[in-house]
Amino acid sequence: MNNVQLQKLVEEISLQYFQKPFLHTAIFNPRLRTTGGRYLLNSHHIEINKKYLDELGEAELIGIIKHELCHYHLHINGKGYQHRDQDFKLLLQKVDAPRYCSSLPSRKDAKSGKMYEYICSQCGIVYRRRKKVDVKRYVCGKCKGKLVLSGKGNH
DSSP: OOHHHHHHHHHHHIIIIISSOOOSOEEEOTTOOSOSEEEOTTTOOEEEOHHHHHHHOHHHHHHHHHHHHHHHHHHHTTSOOSTTOHHHHHHHHHHTOOSSOOOOTTOTTSTTSOOEEEEETTTOOEEEESSOOOTTTOBOTTTOOBEEEOSOSOO
16 A cells, blocks of 8 residues: 555544545555654644554554544544543544554563563562562562572573
């Protein structure tokens, strides 16, 4: 799918689910890393992360488009367009759009990533962390005991 096809798809979804035209530009932005898409307040354009189409398919893409169109139509109409606004939450439900997009399987910091496990030598509490902790600087948050790196973490 290219930008022209994306623009056409966004316009169709806007008419089908919102009964209003999308009068601005929708493009793929290859610089988006941690989000499926974004709505730009100043220009009213929508940018989409193409990796979501490539890795998770068209159904995920359509969900992202519906989510961004919720921001678009509410902002254009002067209603609450932010994630915390009731107008936004209600419109998401009405058009069956996801509140958040799925995480990409290719992301390096996905759940299956490297984990470190630390055990307090005094109270035995276990801490699991993605980043390595300097055990000379940090102590147990519960009893101030010494932390020891366990061999159980998948590192």
